[in-house]
Amino acid sequence: MKQLLLLSHLLLGLFIPASAQIDTINPTTSKLNLAAFKESKRTYAVFFEDSTGKRLTSADLWDRTVRFSTNASGQKIYQFDWRWYRKDTLISQVSATGLAPSLAPLSHNATYHNRGDxxxxxxxxxxxxxxxxxxxxxxxxxxxxxxxPAFEFPMDLEILPLLPFKKVGQQFAIAFYEPGSPTSNYYKLTVTGKEDLPISGTTKVNCWLLQIDYGQQGATATFWIADQSREVLKMREYFRGRYRYKIKLY
Structure with missing residues (x-):
């Protein structure tokens, strides 16, 4: 999993030039576009290709759901559920909660096939x-x-679309924490472009292109984020010598 790759990454301050104009994002800054954070259910196909575009694996399916509720203290919270299927077998499930509107995490419960909780x-x-x-x-x-203070890293596909996109060239520093790791970190994000992404037949969706730097040489990913619906439609990530894709199906 991508998150496990991030546990020993350098802090963002070590690899962002001091002169860069960077917008710092964490649960205390109130800078996210929370109007775009809505109840949802999305399914992604996840697969690997080599540098020539040859498919290396069959596709896994990720079902990701966000719901809102109120806890016993009367606070509005989000409930996040992520189910990972491989060849019709549920190999992991993550259920998490957090406060709304800050998106500060409250709980993280994960079950892994053959690995426990x-x-x-x-x-x-x-x-x-x-x-x-x-x-x-x-x-x-x-x-x-x-x-x-940091957001839960397993929710990157839901949180990154909430960034305050305005123009190509914008840079952000967003704080994420992978549950179980020894520290939270800032990660550098750059808006590298805006383009129409073909999704079906002649249909195209205008998207922001957002690149994340994971803090290791060559470890980056680009997200295609729909301008209107503010959701990740596609991701291409360099991952252990291969390219991993996440494609929204519905």
């Missing part, structure tokens, strides 16, 4: 493993203070 809770910017999920001494002592 990994659960985390967020108290402010502090991440721990809930007592009922602690299986080892390491689990009991696990504690991460997110510096900077």
């Amino acid at each position: 990994r659960n985390f809770i967020f108290t402010g910017n502090t991440v721990t493993i809930p007592e009922a999920s602690r299986k080892t001494a390491k689990d009991s002592t696990f504690k991460v203070v997110m510096t900077p």
Whole structure:
């Protein structure tokens, strides 16, 4: 999974030029276009190709759902569900919650086929493993203070379209945290273009092109984000010597 590749990345400040004009985004800045954060269900096909465009794998399916509700304290929260299917088998499921409108995470519960569960809770910017999920001494002592405050990285496809796009050349620094990793990080994002993306027959959708720098040499991805609907329609990512694609089906 892409997220596992990011655990040891350098902090953004180490690889962004000091002279760059960068808009810093985290749950405390209130800069996201939250009008575009709506209840939704989207399915993506995910597959690999080599540098010549030869398909290397069959496609996995990702079902991703966002719903809104209210918690016991009367706070509005989001509920995020991500189900990963491979050859009709559910190989992982992530269920997460967070506060709205800040999108600060509250909980993360993951189940992996043949690997068990990994659960985390967020108290402010502090991440721990809930007592009922602690299986080892390491689990009991696990504690991460997110510096900077960060969004949940598994929700990148839902959060990146909320950036305040205005023009080609814009740069952002967005804070993400991969549950279980030792730190949160800023990641550099650049709006590299705007183009019409063919999606079916003669139908085209005008999209912003957003590139993320993962902080390792050659580790980047480009997202095609629909200007009107503000959703990721396509992603192309360099991943371990191959190219991974995520294509929205419906």
